[in-house]
Amino acid sequence: MKKVLIVDDASDCRLMIKGMLNNQGFGIIEADNGFDGxxxxxxxxxDLIFLDLHMPNKNGFEILKDLEEEWMGIPxxxxSGDSTQxxxxxxxxxxxSAYLHKPxxxxxxxxxxxxxD
Structure with a gap:
């Protein structure tokens, strides 16, 4: 079973992503801030991370940089609601791997x- 981690400080966003993943056979893990994520x-x-950008303790940009530095290769x-270029x-x-705008x-x-795939 593939594991999906949802890192978002907004519980409603985590719930929405979980709902969209429903019945797809993923093990779902959640974190409500960047440090815990x-x-x-x-x-x-x-196997996959859904990541918000603006969170307390450690933001999404910092997590992306850390993933790159550690050569983890996780998509x-x-x-994010941040739509700036x-x-x-x-x-x-x-x-x-992808950037989705909220909603x-x-x-x-x-x-x-x-x-x-």
Whole structure:
């Protein structure tokens, strides 16, 4: 079973992503801040990460940089309300596989899951 980690300080966003993953056979892990998310990445070694950018304790940009520095190779789908081109470019520069805007478009979500194929 593939493991998916959802790192987002907004419980409603985590719930929405879990609902969109429902019945797809993933083991779902959650973290409500970046620090806890990073700890779960190190312990759980998920197959895919859904990552918010603006969170307390450790933001999504820091997690992307840490993943790159550690050469972990875990695909990351950024899910953020930040639609600035600078934020999007930075995420891809640090290895994000996809960037989804909140609220999440269902087809874009399905397309982002293709990184697991």
């Amino acid at each position: 990073w700890k779960k990445i190190l312990v759980e070694r998920p 990351v789908v950024v899910v 600078n934020a999007i470019d930075s995420c891809f520069m640090y290895g994000a 999440i478009n269902k087809q874009a979500f399905v397309d982002a899951l293709k990184v697991l």
